[in-house]
Amino acid sequence: ATGKLFSAAQDDTVRVWDWRQGIPDPQGHKLRVPVDATWARTLVLEPDGTRLIAGFRTGRLLEWDVAPERRSYGKIVREHQLPGGIRKLLWFGERSLAVGFNDARLFLLWDGMRR
Secondary structure: OOOEEEEEEOOOEEEEEEOOOOEEOOOOOEEOOOHHHOOEEEEEEOOOOOEEEEEEOOOEEEEEEOOOOOOOOOOEEEEEEOOOOEEEEEEEOOOEEEEEEOOOOEEEEEOOOOO
16 A cells, blocks of 8 residues: 555545555545445554555444455455444554544454454
8 A cells, every 4th residue: 555545535435546646546546435334534544554444424344455466456355333423443553443433432343353
């Protein structure tokens, strides 16, 4: 994922940019978001740079493969449904994902997002 910038917008898209050139990534500039997922409020890149995780206001977590050398680039590889709207995602170390919810709850996924 080196040289890539990821953005989420209220038009229900998650986009990939080549931040060095300021243009959409030529390998695939939109990641598929299921229609019922609404818009992503927060994005976090896995520490090894191969997976992007988005948190949605519906409580859904989506995980995409963003390793450019893999055939599965840009595909959803895992989904989770959590109880409540997600506001913030944060990695602790290499294996623990913290999820912050609208009502100030904090949820930790220990190894929950790893392959």
